[in-house]
Amino acid sequence: MVKKEVKRVVKKFFRNPTALMGLILLIFFIIVAILAPVISPPQDPDNPYRIPIATWSLEPKPPSPQHPFGVIGQRDIFYGVIWGTRTAFRIGLIVAGVSTLIGITIGSIAGYFGGWVDEILMRITDIFMSIPFLVAAMVLTTILGKGLDKVMIAMITFGWMATARLIRGNILQVKEEQFILAAKALGVKHFAIIVKHILPNTIFPVIVQISMRMGSLVITAAALSFLGLGAEMGYADWGTLLSYSRNWLTDFEKSWFAIVFPGTAMVLFVLAWNLVGDALRDIFDPRLRG
Amino acid sequence: MKDVLLQVKNLKTYFFTEDGVVKAVDGVNFEVYRGETLGLVGESGCGKSVTSLSILRLLDEKGRIVDGEIIFEGKNLLDLSEEEMRNIRGNDIAMIFQEPMVALNPVYTVGDQIMEAIILHQKVGKNEARKKAIEMLRKVGIPEPEKRIDEYPHELSGGMRQRAMIAMALSCHPKLLIADEPTTALDVTIQAQILELMKELQKEFGMSIIMITHDLGVIAEMADRVAVMYAGKIVEYADVKTLFKDPKHPYTWGLMNSIPRLDVEQEKLKPIPGIVPDALNFPPGCKFHPRCEFATDRCRSEEPEIIEVEKDHLIACWNWEELEKVKKIRRIGDAV
Numbered sequence: 001m002v003k004k005e006v007k008r009v010v011k012k013f014f015r016n017p018t019a020l021m022g023l024i025l026l027i028f029f030i031i032v033a034i035l036a037p038v039i040s041p042p043q044d045p046d047n048p049y050r051i052p053i054a055t056w057s058l059e060p061k062p063p064s065p066q067h068p069f070g071v072i073g074q075r076d077i078f079y080g081v082i083w084g085t086r087t088a089f090r091i092g093l094i095v096a097g098v099s100t101l102i103g104i105t106i107g108s109i110a111g112y113f114g115g116w117v118d119e120i121l122m123r124i125t126d127i128f129m130s131i132p133f134l135v136a137a138m139v140l141t142t143i144l145g146k147g148l149d150k151v152m153i154a155m156i157t158f159g160w161m162a163t164a165r166l167i168r169g170n171i172l173q174v175k176e177e178q179f180i181l182a183a184k185a186l187g188v189k190h191f192a193i194i195v196k197h198i199l200p201n202t203i204f205p206v207i208v209q210i211s212m213r214m215g216s217l218v219i220t221a222a223a224l225s226f227l228g229l230g231a232e233m234g235y236a237d238w239g240t241l242l243s244y245s246r247n248w249l250t251d252f253e254k255s256w257f258a259i260v261f262p263g264t265a266m267v268l269f270v271l272a273w274n275l276v277g278d279a280l281r282d283i284f285d286p287r288l289r290g
Numbered sequence: 291m292k293d294v295l296l297q298v299k300n301l302k303t304y305f306f307t308e309d310g311v312v313k314a315v316d317g318v319n320f321e322v323y324r325g326e327t328l329g330l331v332g333e334s335g336c337g338k339s340v341t342s343l344s345i346l347r348l349l350d351e352k353g354r355i356v357d358g359e360i361i362f363e364g365k366n367l368l369d370l371s372e373e374e375m376r377n378i379r380g381n382d383i384a385m386i387f388q389e390p391m392v393a394l395n396p397v398y399t400v401g402d403q404i405m406e407a408i409i410l411h412q413k414v415g416k417n418e419a420r421k422k423a424i425e426m427l428r429k430v431g432i433p434e435p436e437k438r439i440d441e442y443p444h445e446l447s448g449g450m451r452q453r454a455m456i457a458m459a460l461s462c463h464p465k466l467l468i469a470d471e472p473t474t475a476l477d478v479t480i481q482a483q484i485l486e487l488m489k490e491l492q493k494e495f496g497m498s499i500i501m502i503t504h505d506l507g508v509i510a511e512m513a514d515r516v517a518v519m520y521a522g523k524i525v526e527y528a529d530v531k532t533l534f535k536d537p538k539h540p541y542t543w544g545l546m547n548s549i550p551r552l553d554v555e556q557e558k559l560k561p562i563p564g565i566v567p568d569a570l571n572f573p574p575g576c577k578f579h580p581r582c583e584f585a586t587d588r589c590r591s592e593e594p595e596i597i598e599v600e601k602d603h604l605i606a607c608w609n610w611e612e613l614e615k616v617k618k619i620r621r622i623g624d625a626v
Contacts, residue, residue: 114351178387179395184348186380186407186458196406200397 022275051075070257073244083236092214103163111171170202211277215270301358316522329513384459388471390451394443401439449480521577
């Protein structure tokens with residue numbers, strides 16, 4: 001039974017060329033992240049996320065055999081891009097995971113119980129939504145201090161609302177379905193009804209949303225890093241690498257590699273997640289089966 | 291002396307909406323004997339479904355049972371805790387629904403859903419439950435149940451889905467099955483098959499059925515006794531033969547006249563004029579009077595109680611004797 005299901009998913013995935021491309025890209029990134037210590041051995045094994053100083057000259061250096069992606073801000077870009085893959089996954093998985101969990105909890109409580117519970121929770125959601133994300137994240141990071149973990153906290157704090165609303169809306173719709181009444185008529189408990197009967201019917205848009213957000217979260221984190229709110233200088237993070245090129249913006253000739261390499265990594269990362277997200281939607285949604 | 295399984299006494303279920311109180315069920319009395327089928331007939335919106343949901347206590351937030359008793363095997367269901375009630379649902383009283391298309395959860399296989407009920411109430415393991423589920427599917431006439439059990443609802447036809455629903459409802463051998471328009475969404479040949487199946491299973495399990503429908507054909511086929519509902523009340527209550535041969539309430543009489551018959555030559559079907567009154571503002575007096583050709587001043591101001599006019603034949607009407615005269619005249623007319 002399970003075997004059959006897995007077979008079906010795999011078969012569908014391989015029949016869809018764009019999904020396959022997304023999957024290959026994603027696997028590529030995963031391999032890079034896992035093999036980072038092999039591809040770019042850290043100088044200081046206790047602190048691998050610090051990009052080692054490559055040169056004392058402040059001028060950016062174009063790609064060379066020794067530094068294949070060039071050097072900017074005294075740091076080796078290749079090392080930063082490789083180890084930055086791990087950072088990207090960390091940001092994506094943790095932020096998307098935690099904020100989705102918060103969103104699902106709040107959304108399903110609001111949707112299932114309705115009434116004043118719904119009213120209060122949704123007004124709180126509205127308040128959070130009414131604050132422009134970047135401004136809110138900036139204020140919060142300023143309060144909490146610099147660092148990648150602080151950025152992630154800010155992104156979680158202001159990142160759960162869309163999921164909450166999505167889940168609530170879906171639950172409002174699904175809980176009126178006759179099969180929910182049928183389950184109640186069979187004596188199934190409230191908790192089991194939410195978890196077994198309602199969530200599986202509402203979770204698919206959320207799974208798609210998660211995988212779409214995984215990519216875009218990395219861009220947001222990079223934007224914050226670029227604004228100087230992200231990881232500290234020298235941290236292996238694509239956004240931080242990009243922020244180095246800020247000083248050379250007017251001189252593209254001299255610093256193109258600092259934008260192109262981390263930028264490409266980021267675009268491909270987002271693309272991979274979006275393609276996989278699309279494919280997941282097609283495959284998992286039982287209403288699209290057949 | 292027949293054994294009473296379920297007795298509904300003076301049940302009142304109201305819905306408290308923003309526009310006012312809707313008296314969906316307003317003082318309904320009936321009983322269901324062991325092994326028999328009670329038909330609950332009426333037009334849409336007369337309170338049949340609300341009555342059945344009240345028995346299982348599955349009303350939504352706005353609906354409340356404001357008065358009455360529902361005695362099932364000597365216990366008043368309205369006094370039970372939610373926990374005790376859950377043990378009764380699916381186990382002692384089960385329900386099947388009108389739309390087999392939407393009454394099965396699309397994300398689980400048919401087997402998962404039948405097994406859920408079995409595991410829940412019979413405290414058996416997964417393998418045992420699966421065996422029982424397959425057995426149940428075979429009983430409801432689904433071919434190749436070993437294969438069908440792993441199929442999703444969308445892979446089954448409407449008739450098959452309704453069979454699966456019946457299998458699910460009967461998996462714990464309930465004493466009472468509430469069937470809410472179980473065949474309305476199916477085409478006629480499938481309807482006949484499903485009704486036949488329900489009769490067979492009723493005999494096999496010895497259960498009682500409350501058959502809710504607006505289809506008098508289904509009632510004639512299935513029911514032993516019939517309660518006719520109109521605007522939240524039972525207006526006529528009799529055994530099925532008496533009801534069809536000798537309807538005494540003008541509403542029931544009107545219903546009978548509005549269905550085509552093969553044995554009498556009819557020029558036109560005679561529908562009951564008007565529609566079911568708006569539940570938010572029922573007419574004063576007898577709720578049927580605006581549509582009734584026998585209505586008098588008394589009907590317009592005073593609501594009739596349901597009374598026994600012949601043995602085991604109850605109706606709620608002030609002027610049923612008028613109708614009797616008319617029926618006699620028409621019968622003579624038929625003969626001529």
